[in-house]
Amino acid sequence: MKQKKDRFSPQDVKIEILNIGHNLTEFRSYEQELTDFLLEDSLNNQNQKISITFLWFYKGTLVSYITLLTDKINLEGNLKQFFREKDIHYKALPALKIGRLCVDDNYLRLGLGKLMVLFAIKKANEISTQKAGCRFLTLDAKRNKDKEKDSIHFYKKLGFKILKKRKKGTTPMYLDLKIP
Numbered sequence: 151m152k153q154k155k156d157r158f159s160p161q162d163v164k165i166e167i168l169n170i171g172h173n174l175t176e177f178r179s180y181e182q183e184l185t186d187f188l189l190e191d192s193l194n195n196q197n198q199k200i201s202i203t204f205l206w207f208y209k210g211t212l213v214s215y216i217t218l219l220t221d222k223i224n225l226e227g228n229l230k231q232f233f234r235e236k237d238i239h240y241k242a243l244p245a246l247k248i249g250r251l252c253v254d255d256n257y258l259r260l261g262l263g264k265l266m267v268l269f270a271i272k273k274a275n276e277i278s279t280q281k282a283g284c285r286f287l288t289l290d291a292k293r294n295k296d297k298e299k300d301s302i303h304f305y306k307k308l309g310f311k312i313l314k315k316r317k318k319g320t321t322p323m324y325l326d327l328k329i330p
């Protein structure tokens with residue numbers, strides 16, 4: 151296992167698209183729903199063209215995963231105003247969504263979460279420069295009473311903004327890929 155000060159760099163990991171041959175049973179997260187998704191739904195969703203799951207391995211061990219799918223943001227309030235001022239009058243704009251993002255409990259706070267967000271930004275930029283328009287990265291952040299485990303703070307630190315404040319459940323957030 152990595153030592154606390156020894157943060158991950160992109161060269162440390164091997165990234166593979168999920169397939170039926172992968173063994174996922176050792177993966178553990180304090181967010182049980184994210185372990186369950188990986189084991190029970192990720193492959194089926196991928197086969198149904200709903201999402202793609204990227205598995206991150208360190209020395210053969212599955213240390214984290216990220217699931218991506220397409221999305222859109224409905225322009226309302228300040229965001230609508232922001233685009234109106236640029237003479238952009240669409241009701242919605244295209245996005246890439248981080249459907250799930252999870253680091254194994256044994257590898258938390260070693261930089262993997264941040265690297266996976268950077269990976270998603272890279273994918274979104276590849277899409278928008280080579281394949282189809284994609285203005286935002288979106289996600290629904292999981293809340294946790296324990297501040298150390300509340301992912302909203304993690305995403306805010308990486309530049310994401312809250313799209314809609316909600317009292318219960320997840321919080322929709324976005325990153326504008328045009329703003330450096």
Ligand SMILES: CC(C)(COP(=O)(O)OP(=O)(O)OC[C@H]1O[C@@H](n2cnc3c(N)ncnc32)[C@H](O)[C@@H]1OP(=O)(O)O)[C@@H](O)C(=O)NCCC(=O)NCCS
Binds near residue numbers: 181251252298303
């Ligand atoms: C949220 C999660 C992905 C963060 O991954 P991680 O690998 O532990 O985070 P990193 O080491 O990449 O942290 C990057 C930065 O965010 C900070 N950070 C991480 N988690 C944080 C939190 N809960 N609150 C505030 N800051 C946080 C780190 O201190 C680090 O800051 P630094 O760059 O200034 O040192 C991980 O805790 C996780 O998998 N949680 C369970 C699943 C989950 O909540 N997923 C998100 C739901 S969509």
